[in-house]
Amino acid sequence: MKKYVVRCLLLLLLSPLTTAKENVTPEDERIRYEGRFDSPAPGTYRTDWPCARLSFGVNNVREEGGSIDVSWSSERVRLNATAWRADGSIASSEIFVGPKWRNKKQTSTLNLPKDASFVTIRKLTQAAPFGTGIGEKALAASVWEYHGVKVTGAEVVSLSPRKRVVEYIGASDSAGYCADGTPDIDGTAALLIDSWLYDNCDLATPGLLANYFDADLWVEAEGGMGLTQNANARIPAFEGKYPLPYFWENQALLTDSSSSWDPTDSNNQLSPDLVVVSLGGNDYNHQHGNVPSNETFSAAYEEFLLKIFSAYESNEDAKILSVCGQGSPAESAFDPDNNRCSPCPHVEDALNDFKINHPELGERAYLGFVPCDGSVVVGDDDIGCAGHKNAVGQQKVFDYLQPLVSEIMDW
Ligand SMILES: *[C@@H]1O[C@H](CO)[C@@H](O)[C@H](O)[C@H]1NC(C)=O
Ligand SMILES: *[C@@H]1O[C@H](CO)[C@@H](O)[C@H](O)[C@H]1NC(C)=O
Numbered sequence: 001m002k003k004y005v006v007r008c009l010l011l012l013l014l015s016p017l018t019t020a021k022e023n024v025t026p027e028d029e030r031i032r033y034e035g036r037f038d039s040p041a042p043g044t045y046r047t048d049w050p051c052a053r054l055s056f057g058v059n060n061v062r063e064e065g066g067s068i069d070v071s072w073s074s075e076r077v078r079l080n081a082t083a084w085r086a087d088g089s090i091a092s093s094e095i096f097v098g099p100k101w102r103n104k105k106q107t108s109t110l111n112l113p114k115d116a117s118f119v120t121i122r123k124l125t126q127a128a129p130f131g132t133g134i135g136e137k138a139l140a141a142s143v144w145e146y147h148g149v150k151v152t153g154a155e156v157v158s159l160s161p162r163k164r165v166v167e168y169i170g171a172s173d174s175a176g177y178c179a180d181g182t183p184d185i186d187g188t189a190a191l192l193i194d195s196w197l198y199d200n201c202d203l204a205t206p207g208l209l210a211n212y213f214d215a216d217l218w219v220e221a222e223g224g225m226g227l228t229q230n231a232n233a234r235i236p237a238f239e240g241k242y243p244l245p246y247f248w249e250n251q252a253l254l255t256d257s258s259s260s261w262d263p264t265d266s267n268n269q270l271s272p273d274l275v276v277v278s279l280g281g282n283d284y285n286h287q288h289g290n291v292p293s294n295e296t297f298s299a300a301y302e303e304f305l306l307k308i309f310s311a312y313e314s315n316e317d318a319k320i321l322s323v324c325g326q327g328s329p330a331e332s333a334f335d336p337d338n339n340r341c342s343p344c345p346h347v348e349d350a351l352n353d354f355k356i357n358h359p360e361l362g363e364r365a366y367l368g369f370v371p372c373d374g375s376v377v378v379g380d381d382d383i384g385c386a387g388h389k390n391a392v393g394q395q396k397v398f399d400y401l402q403p404l405v406s407e408i409m410d411w
Pocket of ligand 1: 080081082090093095200202203211
C-alpha cells in the first residue's frame with residue numbers, strides 16, 4: 001500500500017515534466033557532439049564530416065511513447081537517428097534524407113519508445129560528393145546544419161562521455177563511400193552527384209569500431225584524399241589541391257575554407273586514445289605514374305604522425321594505427337589502377353622509418369595491414385558501388401581489425 005502511494009506521488013510529480021514539450025537548442029549542455037562542428041550563428045551548429053554525431057539521454061519516457069522532432073537544414077545529407085535502450089539495443093531508428101539542393105529548415109521525427117534511454121543522430125554522408133576541388137563550392141557540399149530538437153513526452157538528460165575516444169583519418173573506405181550502393185549503379189556523373197545517397201559511415205569500419213568499443217568517434221575522411229596528393233592529382237579541380245593532412249590541421253569543415261580548426265587547441269576537447277590513419281592508397285593509384293618518391297612519402301608520413309602525437313601529447317598512451325589495404329582480388333579487374341594493396345609497402349616503409357627516427361613514439365605506432373588476397377574482402381557480394389565495399393565488406397574489414405585493436409589498445 002505504502003509503495004503504491006509513493007509510486008502515485010512520483011508519477012504525479014513526474015507527469016508535468018514528461019508530457020511537456022521541450023525545445024533544446026544546439027548550445028544546450030545536455031547535448032554531446034562527436035566530430036568537428038562549428039557554429040556559424042547562435043542556434044545553429046554545422047558539420048560536413050561523415051560520422052559526426054550528437055547524442056543526449058532521455059528519462060521517464062511517458063507510457064505511450066514520446067517523440068523527437070529534429071530541426072535541420074542541409075544539402076545532400078542523410079542522417080541516422082536512433083533511439084537506444086540502456087543495454088545498447090536499438091529501440092527505434094530512422095534515416096532522415098534531406099533535399100538534393102539546399103533547403104530552408106525542415107523537421108524530421110523519430111519515435112521514442114517507452115524503454116528508450118538515449119538518442120543519437122549521426123551524419124552518414126561524406127562532405128564533398130564531387131571531391132574537394134569542385135565539391136568545395138557550396139554547390140555540392142554535404143553540409144548538415146542542426147538547429148535543435150523538440151522533445152515530447154520525455155525528459156532530456158546529459159549523457160556521460162563514452163568509455164574511449166577514436167579518431168579516424170582516411171579516404172573513401174573510412175568515409176563509407178558507396179557502402180549503401182550496389183555494383184549496378186552506373187554513370188560517373190550520376191554517381192558523383194548522387195553519391196550521398198549511398199554513403200554510410202555508420203556501417204563502415206569507423207562506425208562499427210566505435211559501436212563495438214563504446215568509443216566517441218571523430219572521423220576526418222573523404223573519398224579520393226591522400227597524404228601527399230589526392231587521387232587524379234593531375235586534375236586538381238576534381239579532388240582538390242590539398243591532401244587530407246592540410247584539412248586536419250586547418251579547417252573545421254572540409255568544404256569551408258573560412259571555418260578554422262586547430263587540433264592543438266585544448267578547447268576542442270579531443271584527446272583520442274586511438275588515431276587510425278588510413279591514407280596512402282590515393283597517393284599512388286590513378287596517378288598515371290606521377291607518384292611521390294619514397295623519400296617524399298616517408299617524410300610526409302613522418303611529419304603527419306609527429307603532428308598527431310604532438311597535438312595529443314597530453315595523453316601519453318595515445319596510439320596510432322596505420323591501416324592499409326582492404327581491397328579484393330577482383331578490384332584490379334574492375335579497375336586495374338586501383339589495387340588497394342599496391343601502396344602498402346610504402347606505408348609500411350614509412351612507418352618503419354618513423355620508428356627508427358622516433359623510437360619512443362614509434363612504440364605507440366602500429367601497422368594494420370588488411371590483405372587484398374581474398375582472405376578478408378572477396379569482391380563478390382561484399383562490394384557496393386564504384387568498386388567500394390558495401391556494409392558486408394566493411395563488416396569484414398572491421399572483423400579483421402577488431403582483434404588487432406583489442407590487442408594493441410588492451411581493450
Ligand atoms: C542506423 O544506426 C544503427 C546504430 O548504429 C544501425 O544499427 C543501423 O543499421 C543504422 N541504419 C542504417 C540504415 O544505416
Ligand atoms: C621504394 O619503395 C618500394 C616499396 O618498398 C620499393 O619496392 C622500391 O624499390 C623503392 N624504390 C626505390 C627507388 O628505392
